[in-house]
Amino acid sequence: MGKTVAEKIFxxxxxxxxxxxxxxxKLDVVLCHEITTPIAIDDLIRRDxxxxxxxSKIKAVIDHVTPSKDSKxxxxxxxxxxxxxxxxxxxxxxxxxxxxxxxxxxxxxFIRPGYTVIMxxxxxxxxxxxxxxxxxxxxxxxxxxxLKGVCAFRQPKTIRFNVNGQLPKGxxxxxxxxxxxxxxxxxxxTDRVMEFHGSTIAAMTMESRMTLCNMAIEAGGTSxxxxxxxxxxxxxxxxxSGEFASKEAALADYSKWTADADAAYDQVIExxxxxxxxxxxxxxxxxxxxxxxxxxxxxxDQVYLGSCTNGRIEDLxxxxxxxxxxxxxxxxxxxxxxxxxxxxxxxxxxGLIDIFMEAxxxxxxxxxxxxxxxxxxxxxxxxVCASTTNRNFMGRMGKxxxxxxxxxxxxxxxxxxxxxxxxxxxx
Amino acid sequence: MKTFGGPVLFLDRSDINTDEIIPAxxxxxxxxxxxxxxxxxxxxLPGFDPKGPKxxxxxxxxxxANFGCGSSREHAPWVFEVNGITAxxxxxxxxxxxxxxxxxxxxxxxxxxxxxxLLFTHAGDADAAMSIDIESGTLTMSGGGKQKTFGFxxxxxxxxxxxxxxxxxxxxxxx
Numbered sequence: 001m002g003k004t005v006a007e008k009i010f011x012x013x014x015x016x017x018x019x020x021x022x023x024x025x026k027l028d029v030v031l032c033h034e035i036t037t038p039i040a041i042d043d044l045i046r047r048d049x050x051x052x053x054x055x056s057k058i059k060a061v062i063d064h065v066t067p068s069k070d071s072k073x074x075x076x077x078x079x080x081x082x083x084x085x086x087x088x089x090x091x092x093x094x095x096x097x098x099x100x101x102x103x104x105x106x107x108x109x110f111i112r113p114g115y116t117v118i119m120x121x122x123x124x125x126x127x128x129x130x131x132x133x134x135x136x137x138x139x140x141x142x143x144x145x146x147l148k149g150v151c152a153f154r155q156p157k158t159i160r161f162n163v164n165g166q167l168p169k170g171x172x173x174x175x176x177x178x179x180x181x182x183x184x185x186x187x188x189x190t191d192r193v194m195e196f197h198g199s200t201i202a203a204m205t206m207e208s209r210m211t212l213c214n215m216a217i218e219a220g221g222t223s224x225x226x227x228x229x230x231x232x233x234x235x236x237x238x239x240x241s242g243e244f245a246s247k248e249a250a251l252a253d254y255s256k257w258t259a260d261a262d263a264a265y266d267q268v269i270e271x272x273x274x275x276x277x278x279x280x281x282x283x284x285x286x287x288x289x290x291x292x293x294x295x296x297x298x299x300x301d302q303v304y305l306g307s308c309t310n311g312r313i314e315d316l317x318x319x320x321x322x323x324x325x326x327x328x329x330x331x332x333x334x335x336x337x338x339x340x341x342x343x344x345x346x347x348x349x350x351g352l353i354d355i356f357m358e359a360x361x362x363x364x365x366x367x368x369x370x371x372x373x374x375x376x377x378x379x380x381x382x383x384v385c386a387s388t389t390n391r392n393f394m395g396r397m398g399k400x401x402x403x404x405x406x407x408x409x410x411x412x413x414x415x416x417x418x419x420x421x422x423x424x425x426x427x
Numbered sequence: 428m429k430t431f432g433g434p435v436l437f438l439d440r441s442d443i444n445t446d447e448i449i450p451a452x453x454x455x456x457x458x459x460x461x462x463x464x465x466x467x468x469x470x471x472l473p474g475f476d477p478k479g480p481k482x483x484x485x486x487x488x489x490x491x492a493n494f495g496c497g498s499s500r501e502h503a504p505w506v507f508e509v510n511g512i513t514a515x516x517x518x519x520x521x522x523x524x525x526x527x528x529x530x531x532x533x534x535x536x537x538x539x540x541x542x543x544x545l546l547f548t549h550a551g552d553a554d555a556a557m558s559i560d561i562e563s564g565t566l567t568m569s570g571g572g573k574q575k576t577f578g579f580x581x582x583x584x585x586x587x588x589x590x591x592x593x594x595x596x597x598x599x600x601x602x
Contacts, residue, residue: 015602022584024602035454036500042457049599065455072455079457122499122523138501138527144598152584152594186442187493191522220496222522285442372451372498393446393497395469 002260004158006193009133028115030145032060036120038079040143052087053149061093064368099340099366102126102308109239113228113254125216129209131228131257156193157266163198165274170424173208174407177215178279182289190220206235207314214309218286228254281405284394292422302333302385303415307371310388311339315408320352322412322426323359329418334361335377373397386414431514431559433486437550444497449506459505466506488515495524529585530594
């Protein structure tokens with residue numbers, strides 16, 4: 001019997017099985033940010049266990065609220081900063097070099113096929129785009145990961161998604177994943193890995209694959225996983241060229257982290273994207289989705305472009321392509337948070353920042369900020385935001401506020417019209 | 428090992444998420460105790476008051492499917508813990524929330540929908556209370572002059588975490 005990617009990664013990283021059904025895995029990378037890590041650090045200190053298993057395998061960033069907005073967030077940042085210095089964690093990213101964790105860490109080449117990755121953040125599933133097993137965990141699991149370099153998991157079953165067809169104009173990875181979540185529901189993949197296959201995925205950039213895997217958790221999924229291929233190798237090449245004689249050699253090595261043809265799946269779901277349209281959420285759960293063309297007239301107060309889902313250069317290019325030479329509606333506040341300094345600088349070089357600013361957008365520094373209503377764009381009671389983020393829970397971006405999730409293209413079109421709008425007429 | 432059982436808070440809806448349990452704006456608190464006033468602040472349910480006596484007195488939460496979905500924030504179990512709630516009973520849980528509960532030495536217990544339907548018939552009882560025995564895997568619901576016992580299963584690992592009082596000490600001793 002063949003194996004799924006998760007089964008192969010579990011087998012290669014297994015430390016032991018302390019109880020039937022529970023597998024303790026060795027971790028390749030432990031990622032940290034300033035919201036969930038400081039309490040872990042504080043607890044380790046109180047237990048007299050202020051140690052790290054391997055400083056080279058721990059990566060840390062201040063991203064949720066940066067620059068700090070008040071004394072409390074300044075304290076969280078300081079705890080993380082002091083800890084990184086104390087333990088000689090070299091891959092620590094602070095003001096000037098910091099960005100949204102799930103965009104920054106892949107950009108630095110920290111995630112490789114076959115890796116086990118944890119972080120105290122539910123959108124850690126993003127990193128499965130590289131053929132890794134990447135799972136969000138809580139602070140206690142993070143604490144043990146920092147201390148011991150291990151984490152316990154139930155062996156997850158896998159749902160295989162065969163995604164085929166050419167994406168129509170104006171339809172992107174975000175629309176595909178919203179469509180999938182709408183189809184299987186917010187707990188459709190609970191305790192399951194979502195393995196993505198098919199011609200649509202093979203044609204996607206790494207950025208698009210990250211968008212896709214980012215939202216696995218919104219269906220309850222433990223990790224999204226894409227098969228490592230030539231696109232993966234090309235993205236990672238600046239970081240791995242010293243390890244492999246050629247790209248072909250890297251690809252041959254990484255191909256061991258692809259699923260076997262005869263692997264056993266919990267479910268196999270076929271998705272044909274060739275007739276897909278731009279998708280948007282209409283309620284307070286990510287599975288409440290509609291085609292934009294089926295939405296009733298829906299005015300918005302704010303349009304937010306950014307986040308670990310859609311704050312990468314590809315996303316900015318798509319949105320800028322629509323906004324070029326146009327103005328956003330006078331009733332709309334447009335906010336762009338490029339996901340990383342590299343994305344921001346690249347956007348500046350390409351003239352994208354000019355396009356956004358001339359259209360009427362405010363451009364902030366890279367941060368998670370508004371996505372979870374912490375800073376840089378919190379909604380007031382009764383306000384509505386068209387957003388490229390991943391979560392539309394009631395009050396997510398501010399108490400009493402409503403969020404519609406959509407692609408960068410749909411968000412840009414919505415900014416122009418002041419209401420949820422179909423991007424295809426601008427393409 | 429923590430103690431389990433007492434007055435029950437009935438939250439009769441599926442997909443109650445971590446933002447409803449503890450909104451993100453409070454994630455800037457550094458201590459668990461500071462989270463205490465904000466329990467379930469953004470949860471909107473008919474007749475539910477996050478600041479009311481039923482919330483204050485509760486030791487057990489009873490809910491429906493996919494409880495604790497959304498964020499990985501362990502602040503969700505913590506805000507229950509500092510308010511004296513050490514067990515959540517539901518039809519199913521989001522993976523991270525469930526693991527966070529056991530990692531803190533608390534209990535996230537799954538029951539079939541039919542059992543939950545019976546338990547929810549006590550929602551109107553002022554004296555609704557539950558006793559929970561982790562060792563034998565049984566819970567007894569009482570209220571309105573009636574009493575009924577249900578069996579449940581938790582994995583051997585989760586049981587070990589509850590017994591050990593959490594994952595940090597267990598892991599440091601064993602890995």
